[in-house]
Amino acid sequence: MKILFKIIRAILQPLILLVDRLTRPAWPARSPQEQAVLDQKTSNLALYQFHSCPFCVITRRTLRRLGLNVELRDAQNDPQWSSELIEQGGKRQVPCLRITKEDGEVEWLYESKEIRRYLQERYGETG
Numbered sequence: 112m113k114i115l116f117k118i119i120r121a122i123l124q125p126l127i128l129l130v131d132r133l134t135r136p137a138w139p140a141r142s143p144q145e146q147a148v149l150d151q152k153t154s155n156l157a158l159y160q161f162h163s164c165p166f167c168v169i170t171r172r173t174l175r176r177l178g179l180n181v182e183l184r185d186a187q188n189d190p191q192w193s194s195e196l197i198e199q200g201g202k203r204q205v206p207c208l209r210i211t212k213e214d215g216e217v218e219w220l221y222e223s224k225e226i227r228r229y230l231q232e233r234y235g236e237t238g
């Protein structure tokens with residue numbers, strides 16, 4: 112059974128990445144000044160993620176659709192980000208958005224749906 116899951120995953124992962132690449136949302140049109148202001152606002156965010164995790168792909172698409180330059184931290188291959196996620200976030204699950212609040216407190220937001228809601232509410236045109 113385990114091997115079956117491995118085979119399905121090995122087929123699905125490249126397919127998901129391919130579909131993502133072919134249907135990638137457009138980056139919103141903004142002036143460099145507007146983008147710089149937004150970059151400053153999102154500099155308190157970092158996304159811990161795996162390259163081919165479907166939940167991470169969906170979350171990265173949201174970042175792109177909203178035009179957010181959020182630092183991506185590879186928690187699969189980079190031991191620093193992997194251990195930081197487990198030790199400070201509380202568990203090895205991606206995607207996870209690390210949010211540094213204005214008072215310096217750090218929040219670790221798990222669940223792709225919650226992360227997308229957070230981003231949409233703060234940075235979406237209609238959010």
Ligand SMILES: N[C@@H](CCC(=O)N[C@@H](CS)C(=O)NCC(=O)O)C(=O)O
Binds near residue numbers: 165205222223224
């Ligand atoms: N409900 C979660 C599911 C996330 C999930 O299952 N992530 C997998 C990767 S696709 C994970 O973190 N696995 C931990 C691991 O492989 O160590 C979400 O929507 O974010």
